[in-house]
Amino acid sequence: MKFSKLFMSAALALTLSAFTAMAGKPEAERWINNEFQPSVFSKAEQMAEMEWFIKAAEPFKGMEINVLSETIPTHSYESKVLTEAFEEITGIKVNHQLLGEGEVVQAVQTQMQTKRNLYDAYVNDSDLIGTHSRLQLAYNLTDFMAGEGKDVTSPTLDLNDFMGVQFTTGPDGDLYQLPDQQFANLYWFRKDWFDRPDLQAAFKQKYGYDLGVPVNWSAYEDIAEFFSNDVKNIDGVQIYGHMDYGKRAPDLGWRMTDAWLSMAGAGSKGEPNGIPVDEWGIRMEAGSCNPVGASVSRGGAANGPAAVYAIRKWDEWLRAYAPPGAASYDFYQSLPALSQGNVAQQIFWYTAFTADMVKSRADGNNTVDESGTPLWRMAPSPHGPYWEEGQKVGYQDVGSWTILKSTPVDRAKAAWLYAQFVTSKTVDVKKSDVGLTFIRDSTVRHQHFTERASKLGGLVEFYRSPDRVAWSPTGINVPDYPKLAQIWWQQIGDVNSGAFTPQEAMDRLAGEMDQVMSRMQKADEAANVYGGCGPRLNEERDPSYWLNQPGSPKAKLANEKPKGVTVSYDSLIKRWSQN
Numbered sequence: 001m002k003f004s005k006l007f008m009s010a011a012l013a014l015t016l017s018a019f020t021a022m023a024g025k026p027e028a029e030r031w032i033n034n035e036f037q038p039s040v041f042s043k044a045e046q047m048a049e050m051e052w053f054i055k056a057a058e059p060f061k062g063m064e065i066n067v068l069s070e071t072i073p074t075h076s077y078e079s080k081v082l083t084e085a086f087e088e089i090t091g092i093k094v095n096h097q098l099l100g101e102g103e104v105v106q107a108v109q110t111q112m113q114t115k116r117n118l119y120d121a122y123v124n125d126s127d128l129i130g131t132h133s134r135l136q137l138a139y140n141l142t143d144f145m146a147g148e149g150k151d152v153t154s155p156t157l158d159l160n161d162f163m164g165v166q167f168t169t170g171p172d173g174d175l176y177q178l179p180d181q182q183f184a185n186l187y188w189f190r191k192d193w194f195d196r197p198d199l200q201a202a203f204k205q206k207y208g209y210d211l212g213v214p215v216n217w218s219a220y221e222d223i224a225e226f227f228s229n230d231v232k233n234i235d236g237v238q239i240y241g242h243m244d245y246g247k248r249a250p251d252l253g254w255r256m257t258d259a260w261l262s263m264a265g266a267g268s269k270g271e272p273n274g275i276p277v278d279e280w281g282i283r284m285e286a287g288s289c290n291p292v293g294a295s296v297s298r299g300g301a302a303n304g305p306a307a308v309y310a311i312r313k314w315d316e317w318l319r320a321y322a323p324p325g326a327a328s329y330d331f332y333q334s335l336p337a338l339s340q341g342n343v344a345q346q347i348f349w350y351t352a353f354t355a356d357m358v359k360s361r362a363d364g365n366n367t368v369d370e371s372g373t374p375l376w377r378m379a380p381s382p383h384g385p386y387w388e389e390g391q392k393v394g395y396q397d398v399g400s401w402t403i404l405k406s407t408p409v410d411r412a413k414a415a416w417l418y419a420q421f422v423t424s425k426t427v428d429v430k431k432s433d434v435g436l437t438f439i440r441d442s443t444v445r446h447q448h449f450t451e452r453a454s455k456l457g458g459l460v461e462f463y464r465s466p467d468r469v470a471w472s473p474t475g476i477n478v479p480d481y482p483k484l485a486q487i488w489w490q491q492i493g494d495v496n497s498g499a500f501t502p503q504e505a506m507d508r509l510a511g512e513m514d515q516v517m518s519r520m521q522k523a524d525e526a527a528n529v530y531g532g533c534g535p536r537l538n539e540e541r542d543p544s545y546w547l548n549q550p551g552s553p554k555a556k557l558a559n560e561k562p563k564g565v566t567v568s569y570d571s572l573i574k575r576w577s578q579n
Contacts, residue, residue: 023061023091024054031085032426039429040442046426049156053090053421056152060414061091067415069123069399070101071332073355074181074435082422082431094418100332101125102250108402109482112137115406121415123180124402126167127257127474128481132177132402133170134289134530135480139403139412142174152413154420161425161440163463164398167272167473171289171533177400178419181352181437184396184471185259185381186462187213188338188349190367191569192375199231206230212566214382217264217313219564220347224321227344242321243338243346244314246496251331253488256311257474259395260348264310265386266301268552272392273475277301277552279392280484281510284477289533291479294513296553298538299546303503303510304553306386309560311502313384315495317347327496341366347381352397354378354436354459374457379572380467385560396471399437438463461576479520479535487512 028050032043039046069075079096087093097119099107104122111118112135132138145153159165159175168177193199194211203211207222214220224241231239246252257280261267266281267274276285281302284291294300301307318327329337335353338346359365360372367376381394401419403412422431428443433452436459438444444463453460462468478484491509494500500508517535524534547555 023057023087023089025051027088028054031089035081035085036427036430038433038446038448039426040440040446041425049154049424049426050089052154052156053417053424056154057090057092057414057417060410060417063411063414064093064095065120065411065414065418066095066097066118067121067123067418068097068099068104068107068119069180070104071098072181072352072435072437074352074431074437075123075399077431077434078180078422082427085427086418086421090417090421092414092417100251101254105250105482105485108404111404111406112482117404117406117408117411120407120411121401121403121419123399124177125473126164126177126179126398126400127478128402129168129170129176130474130476130478131481133172133174133476134533136531137405138176139405139407140174141176141178141403144403144412144416145175148409149413149416152417154424156425157420158425161442162423163439163441163444163468164396164400166469167396167398168400171476177398177402178423179398179400179439180419180423181435182396182398182439183350183352183354183437184462184468185348185350185394186378186471187345187347187381188376188378189213189345190343190375191377193227193231193234193344194569202226202230207564209564210566210568212568213379213572214345215565215567216382216387216562217347217384218561219566220345220382221313221317221561222564223345224317228321231344237342239342239344240321240323241344242317243334243343244318244322244326244348245329245331245334246318246327246493247330247333248489248493248497249330250486250489252492253485253490255331255348256314256492257485257488258397259392259471260314261301261307261310262392263348263381263387263394264306264313264384265388265391265554266304266306266310266552267391269388269390270392271390271470272472273477274392274552278475278477279395280474280478281307281553282477282513283538289476290536291477291517291534292536292538294517295507295510295540296543296546297540298514299553300510300514301553302513303506304547305556306384306552306554308502308506309386310384311492311495311506314492315502318496339365339367341375349378350397351378351459351462352435352437354456355434358436358455358457373455376457377569377573378458378462379569385557385562386554392470392472394471396468396473398473458573458576461573465576467576479517479530479533483516483520484513487516 083094164179227241262279268277283299294302521535524530
């Protein structure tokens, strides 16, 4: 028995030795020729970049590391293809696991709380930048790249080429996360239907303005009403004027915290996030790092008139204009439902869905024509009546590589190599071609995407325009994202179930947020848990005091449905294309 174990160990060692000896230039050359085309680099430049990875990975050959991300096409490509390439080229094996976004956040939170190394790196939303910069439980990448990680930081990383690094930089000016994919919530609509002269005439006769891309929520609601209750049927198919989701799950909460309240106009002016009141309704005064409350009674806006209006409209539209069953969909289920081709528009649509929405009709996608050209287009999302020029216009998810300090340094270095590999200029054009979640300016401006732009419904034009940074992730007002985010979906779900009115739900939500932040305040004051930047809640006052102050929180409007306003899609795409 002992001899058998010794023999097996020796055989395994020989196998590993033989494998790691294979990792190197021939493997890199094969991947460059067969997979990593096109690229912003020439093949010679690609090879030079891969030679650096081969050399930098030498101390870690034979190591096996574990990383985690959510399930979207970009990460599926990394998990299935890029891990194989990385292993063959560097000799480092990566187990890249894919889970739902809620499970990813839970794993990050568990590792931060227990200090146990569950994963060596995460693709963790930049929404946690306020958390990471306060708790200091993630590697400060600026310090890491200049210090113990200097020998594994690529000379061709080119941080200035990344479009989203401003969102992964803490208030201290240091980088905590490296963007791996990003996508925005935009407006999606069936341009072929909107272009029909008969529908244009009927809409204008009823509403007195042109059928086009809605600028405000009044127009969106009119269009939803028109297609659901007036048009009703196109080409023998029953159609609906709206799509959304309402399942009681974590992504229902993110559906709101991402941008929904700010799109309605709940927050303050200021970019990338409202100052002093952000898109969550949390107040943090300019120049401070201490949140002071979410409730209107503390100067926040989470239960103010604009937030209540936003939740009411979400619930009303879901009930009145969406396909049957939409209220039971989650984030992931809403995509295949949309591709059935029976929905006219969606106000809160993620560009991460583009890769699936450009699949062929043979794949069951009824929103492209026979040549594969989309029948739909994307455009800026409309805003609610409380919104003012200068406010945040929408959300952008920036899924970013994050390494927690509970990860041993050698494993952190190997994981950092993998993170740079899957975002490198050698592979990024091909990865972006698959997932369509652009992170590099050089990639989105590559000739390949100039040629492909007409088949992507406005995505390329959007990411080449200055608008791409006007859509922003959760900012630094949120002191502990995992603790606060989990409160949202349960309260919002109670609205859709009818258990609470929007006002009751948001009152309860704001109160619970303040309770959680009160506990954070005590922990920070007692043990500096949040680096002195934890909450310092305002004393409660009569809400009328804050509602009568300039800015957010805002008093209830006498008319929450002004006249609808639309613009032509051609004028929008022309503006995007000029940049």
